Amino acid sequence: MPEMPEVETTKRGITPHIVGQRVTQVVVRNAAMRRPVPVAQLQSDLTGQVIEAVRRRGKYLLLDTKAGSAIIHLGMSGSLRVVDSASPAEKHDHVDVVFGNGKVLRLRDPRRFGLFLWAQGDPLDDPWLARLGPEPLEAGFDATYLHRCAAKRRVAIKQFIMDSHVVVGVGNIYASESLFRAGIHPECKAGSVSLARYQRLVEAIRAVLEAAIEQGGTTLRDFTNASGKPGYFAQSLNVYGRTGQPCPECSRLIRQIKQAQRATYYCGYCQR
DNA sequence: AAAGACACCTGTCCGC
DNA sequence: TGCGGACAGGTGTCTT
Numbered sequence: 001m002p003e004m005p006e007v008e009t010t011k012r013g014i015t016p017h018i019v020g021q022r023v024t025q026v027v028v029r030n031a032a033m034r035r036p037v038p039v040a041q042l043q044s045d046l047t048g049q050v051i052e053a054v055r056r057r058g059k060y061l062l063l064d065t066k067a068g069s070a071i072i073h074l075g076m077s078g079s080l081r082v083v084d085s086a087s088p089a090e091k092h093d094h095v096d097v098v099f100g101n102g103k104v105l106r107l108r109d110p111r112r113f114g115l116f117l118w119a120q121g122d123p124l125d126d127p128w129l130a131r132l133g134p135e136p137l138e139a140g141f142d143a144t145y146l147h148r149c150a151a152k153r154r155v156a157i158k159q160f161i162m163d164s165h166v167v168v169g170v171g172n173i174y175a176s177e178s179l180f181r182a183g184i185h186p187e188c189k190a191g192s193v194s195l196a197r198y199q200r201l202v203e204a205i206r207a208v209l210e211a212a213i214e215q216g217g218t219t220l221r222d223f224t225n226a227s228g229k230p231g232y233f234a235q236s237l238n239v240y241g242r243t244g245q246p247c248p249e250c251s252r253l254i255r256q257i258k259q260a261q262r263a264t265y266y267c268g269y270c271q272r
Numbered sequence: 273a274a275a276g277a278c279a280c281c282t283g284t285c286c287g288c
Numbered sequence: 289t290g291c292g293g294a295c296a297g298g299t300g301t302c303t304t
Contacts, residue, residue: 034298152274
């Protein structure tokens with residue numbers, strides 16, 4: 001479900017409700033996520049701590065305390081809400097972080113591809129985060145970096161930009177959208193894309209992600225922010241999910257292919 | 273080292 | 289109405 005703009009939207013939604021709040025209880029109803037939720041460790045180390053900050057690294061959310069950080073990933077179907085402690089938990093509400101002010105940070109994740117972990121030291125050094133590529137909206141992500149990174153690589157450009165060791169935060173929706181905006185065919189070999197075209201791609205990725213964050217993310221099915229409201233970027237999608245519809249630039253029909261078991265959408269005329 | 277297949281899991285939708 | 293199959297916003301791991 002969530003790509004980086006949805007995670008950023010979630011971060012912005014929960015931050016004002018939980019920063020400065022003290023954790024009074026951690027309730028785990030189902031620990032069977034992608035990795036087992038470390039229940040005992042969370043209950044001993046997170047309980048009693050004050051949330052000092054909420055950060056995002058790629059699609060991971062970090063809840064910092066003086067004792068360590070919770071590392072949360074929403075996988076394909078996860079969401080975080082801040083609810084009243086009287087609010088009854090539903091079927092897929094697996095983890096509650098209960099605060100002294102009567103609010104609860106609640107993780108829901110039907111498919112359980114997500115993570116809820118604990119790092120005692122700097123979470124950025126945790127094995128789950130240590131080898132991630134640069135943030136697309138920060139310095140260090142530029143055409144020179146991408147071009148050098150792609151040298152001799154024959155993988156398709158779409159899979160290349162979705163590789164979190166190359167750059168974080170470009171998921172299946174925004175990969176198709178960015179390549180459309182940059183005019184690059186998704187099946188181009190990463191290593192044969194010119195520096196000039198990488199320049200266009202970097203600008204496209206930044207523009208698409210920034211616009212999506214601006215609009216509160218993309219709601220295709222069920223994404224909601226921390227208050228339960230959808231994102232509005234779906235109306236700005238040019239190619240994703242638009243198989244057979246006219247390209248907004250040239251009116252030729254949008255095509256759909258499969259790459260690495262994921263759907264890819266593109267315009268065969270605008271993208272070469 | 274790099275590329276591709278596969279795994280994890282539930283819900284929904286479509287065709288028969 | 290039920291059933292089988294495909295599909296869904298992610299990503300670590302295993303095999304070639």
